[in-house]
Amino acid sequence: MVVIIFKRKELMKMHMADALVSPAVGSVFWAAGAYLTLKSSAALKKSDDRGMTALMGVLAAFVFASQMINFSIPGTGSSGHIGGGLLLAILLGPERAFLSMVSILAVQALFFADGGLLALGCNIFNMGFFPCFIAYPFIYKKISDRLEGTKGIFWGAVIASIASLLMGAFFVVVQTVFSGITSLPADIFLLLMLPIHFAIGAVEGFATAMVIIYVYSKMPEVLSLSKDKPGSGDMKRAVVFFTLLAVVTGGLFAWYASSSPDGLEWSIERVAGTAELESPQSFLHSLSSFIQDRFAPLPDYSFRSETPSENMGTTVSGLVGSIITMTLALALGMFFRKRKGRQ
Amino acid sequence: MRLKDLYRTDIYDERRGPSFSPLILFVVTLSYIVTVVSFGRYETFRLFPLASYPIFIGSFTRVSFRDLFRKMLPVLPFIIFIGILNPFFDTARTEYLGIVISKGWISFFSLILKFMLIVPASLIMVAATGFDGLCRTAASVGLPDVLVTQLFLLHRYIRLLVEETHNIVRARVFRGGKITVANAGNVCGPLLLRCISRSERIHSALECRGFDGQLYHSSALSKRVPAGELIFALCWIVFFTVVRMLDISRIIGDMIVGCVI
Numbered sequence: 001m002v003v004i005i006f007k008r009k010e011l012m013k014m015h016m017a018d019a020l021v022s023p024a025v026g027s028v029f030w031a032a033g034a035y036l037t038l039k040s041s042a043a044l045k046k047s048d049d050r051g052m053t054a055l056m057g058v059l060a061a062f063v064f065a066s067q068m069i070n071f072s073i074p075g076t077g078s079s080g081h082i083g084g085g086l087l088l089a090i091l092l093g094p095e096r097a098f099l100s101m102v103s104i105l106a107v108q109a110l111f112f113a114d115g116g117l118l119a120l121g122c123n124i125f126n127m128g129f130f131p132c133f134i135a136y137p138f139i140y141k142k143i144s145d146r147l148e149g150t151k152g153i154f155w156g157a158v159i160a161s162i163a164s165l166l167m168g169a170f171f172v173v174v175q176t177v178f179s180g181i182t183s184l185p186a187d188i189f190l191l192l193m194l195p196i197h198f199a200i201g202a203v204e205g206f207a208t209a210m211v212i213i214y215v216y217s218k219m220p221e222v223l224s225l226s227k228d229k230p231g232s233g234d235m236k237r238a239v240v241f242f243t244l245l246a247v248v249t250g251g252l253f254a255w256y257a258s259s260s261p262d263g264l265e266w267s268i269e270r271v272a273g274t275a276e277l278e279s280p281q282s283f284l285h286s287l288s289s290f291i292q293d294r295f296a297p298l299p300d301y302s303f304r305s306e307t308p309s310e311n312m313g314t315t316v317s318g319l320v321g322s323i324i325t326m327t328l329a330l331a332l333g334m335f336f337r338k339r340k341g342r343q
Numbered sequence: 344m345r346l347k348d349l350y351r352t353d354i355y356d357e358r359r360g361p362s363f364s365p366l367i368l369f370v371v372t373l374s375y376i377v378t379v380v381s382f383g384r385y386e387t388f389r390l391f392p393l394a395s396y397p398i399f400i401g402s403f404t405r406v407s408f409r410d411l412f413r414k415m416l417p418v419l420p421f422i423i424f425i426g427i428l429n430p431f432f433d434t435a436r437t438e439y440l441g442i443v444i445s446k447g448w449i450s451f452f453s454l455i456l457k458f459m460l461i462v463p464a465s466l467i468m469v470a471a472t473g474f475d476g477l478c479r480t481a482a483s484v485g486l487p488d489v490l491v492t493q494l495f496l497l498h499r500y501i502r503l504l505v506e507e508t509h510n511i512v513r514a515r516v517f518r519g520g521k522i523t524v525a526n527a528g529n530v531c532g533p534l535l536l537r538c539i540s541r542s543e544r545i546h547s548a549l550e551c552r553g554f555d556g557q558l559y560h561s562s563a564l565s566k567r568v569p570a571g572e573l574i575f576a577l578c579w580i581v582f583f584t585v586v587r588m589l590d591i592s593r594i595i596g597d598m599i600v601g602c603v604i
Contacts, residue, residue: 017422018465019457023377041487053489053554054546055539057496058504062538064497065504066531069512071524080524082531103493107501110469110477113418113462118376181384181454182425183433183447207527214532222539320599321592322391329395333402 014168014197015108016123018116022179029175030121032242036129037102039238040095052096059091060100064107071207080203083161085131087208090140090157091222094132095235101128122175126168133239135164153216154209161205162198169197171246174253186253363404365472365480367572371396371579372468378583379460384450390460392592396579397463404471411463419458426454474498488557495558496545508534 018026063084070081084104088097105123109115115123143156173193177186215222375396382390401408430447437446469477475495482491511534515522522530585591 015418015421017418017458018376018380018461019422019454020425021380023381026377026380037490038487041489044489045487051546053492054496054549055542056493058500058538058542058545060493060497061500061504062535064501065508066534068505068508069522069530071522071527071530073524082527099490099493100497102490103497106494107474107497110465110474113414113466116376116461117373117465118380118461176425179380181450183429183450184425185432203524207524207531210525210528211531211535214528215535218532219536219539222536316596316600318388318391318590318592318596321594321596322388322394324595324599325392325395325592326398329399330402333399337403337405 014123014126014165014172015105015115016119016126016172016175018118020176020179020181021116021119021122022181023118025175025179026118026121028121029125030118032245033102033121033124033128036098036124036133036238036242039235040098043095043235044099052092056092056096056100059088060104063088063100064104071203073203080200080207082207082211083131083165083201083204085127086135086140086157086161086164086205087211089132089136090208090212094136097136098128098132101132122171126171126175129242130167130171131160131164134167134243135160139163150213150216153212157209157212158202158205161208162201165197165201165204166194167246169193170250174249177253363471364568364572365476366484367568367576368468368472369477369480371576372464374580374583375464376461378587379457381587382453382457384453385446387449387453387456388592389586389590390453390456392586393460393583395582397460397467400467400471401463404467406467406470408463411466414466415459415462418462419455422454422458426451429454482557492558504534504538507537 021029063082067081067084073080085097085101088100091097092100102124105115105120105127109117109120109123140156140160143159144152146152147155170190170193173186173189176182177189182189212223375393379390379393401411429451430445433445433447433450435446436443437449438444472480475498478486478491478494478498482488511530512522515530520526
């Protein structure tokens with residue numbers, strides 16, 4: 001099964017979709033993403049280096065374009081492309097790379113339906129924060145500083161890429177399970193996601209290393225662009241804070257996942273806060289009961305049964321109502337369009 | 344990812360101006376998404392009335408439903424992958440339309456339905472307001488200048504670089520060379536170096552034109568939102584709230600079925 005999934009690589013990309021996150025999870029990660037974006041922008045404003053603006057834009061477009069080139073992996077029948085976040089961090093430094101990733105993810109969400117508006121925060125965290133602020137400074141830099149030349153670049157890129165993909169994949173599982181979308185137990189979900197992302201990370205790291213080594217051999221001064229970037233104290237604090245938060249969330253999640261996979265679902269419903277949405281307001285409730293009592297052809301069913309099963313009568317009514325609502329919407333849309341055209 | 348996908352739903356025309364104020368459409372779309380995802384995983388039928396919004400706004404702005412569907416297709420496998428395991432792990436049975444079905448299948452269909460509702464809504468938002476309009480609005484509500492400039496530049500250069508990448512790949516394939524992970528450096532490296540030298544030229548050009556850190560003019564931001572659009576937003580938000588609180592399709596269905604029987 002793993003092989004099949006890996007062959008169909010699009011199945012395993014890490015973009016969270018809107019349909020997979022609950023409002024609570026979406027807004028928590030939106031807040032985290034917004035905070036990191038503001039901090040990164042403030043750090044860049046301080047450095048006031050406008051010469052890098054064009055480079056950021058063009059390199060982000062490069063990452064976009066280069067991900068269309070799929071490299072085949074001999075002997076496996078699968079393919080991979082270069083890892084965006086890490087490559088940008090190596091060329092631009094963490095803050096600029098993070099902002100470039102934010103822009104890439106926003107364009108992917110808005111134009112390609114890859115990700116989504118509500119899930120944008122989750123994607124920024126999984127695919128921007130980990131490679132730019134964790135994998136690059138704490139793994140790639142340390143290794144490439146210690147091992148001189150292309151060896152350092154190669155091992156640094158491969159290990160950092162694997163680490164950032166594993167962290168990202170772990171958080172995809174955390175976010176999906178906390179959103180209460182899947183019935184898949186968290187431990188099985190992790191077992192499915194982590195080995196595949198380990199392999200994808202190795203391939204992406206290898207391809208990224210090849211590109212960086214090429215640049216290093218032709219134009220070594222390009223790689224020094226990111227080295228003299230001023231690191232702001234504020235940014236470091238923000239990174240430490242989010243790293244701790246990620247570790248605590250991950251730790252709690254792992255504890256839950258191992259102790260009671262079913263208990264997790266229960267806790268999600270509490271976190272998602274659906275409880276207060278489940279009970280309609282008394283006025284509206286009584287109004288709808290009145291309408292239903294007045295018109296209902298099958299009078300003995302309650303306004304909202306507690307069990308999710310729906311009997312035949314309910315379903316027919318639901319279908320008729322849905323079709324009418326949608327037709328009305330289509331008619332109204334066309335009516336207003338014609339009216340606007342006449343004006 | 345193909346280049347034509349990028350512009351597939353693009354109906355925004357700069358000469359005509361946006362059909363909607365970007366801020367209004369953004370607020371309505373976001374509240375729509377929140378409403379859709381706030382439904383529980385077994386509430387499939389209650390989601391149907393929410394299809395009214397993409398249907399209305401899609402037919403109003405003349406976005407091709409076929410193009411929307413084509414954009415959604417490549418992303419669908421991931422959602423199916425996450426959802427398809429639900430029936431295997433959630434085997435509790437329930438009755439639906441007279442058929443006994445496992446609750447896992449209901450949650451799977453509800454997931455797919457949510458995806459089919461949300462994705463068109465956000466694609467139509469971009470199609471109707473234009474990417475520039477959205478970025479300007481985002482800047483006016485506090486998105487940092489650095490990021491707004493970055494978004495503008497990215498949007499402008501994607502097309503150029505995607506075309507260049509296509510040429511590189513085509514040239515390689517025509518020469519019979521296989522693109523493998525081992526020659527990644529030789530394929531992507533030259534493109535990357537060309538991008539870097541291009542960015543230097545862009546920077547010089549920007550400096551010549553008096554670039555001061557932002558690519559847009561703040562005068563364009565002070566637009567008033569017309570009253571009609573405010574009413575539009577209010578109506579939809581009220582509709583979303585009502586659908587969230589009441590089982591509206593059932594109420595309407597009961598009224599109609601009740602009248603007929």
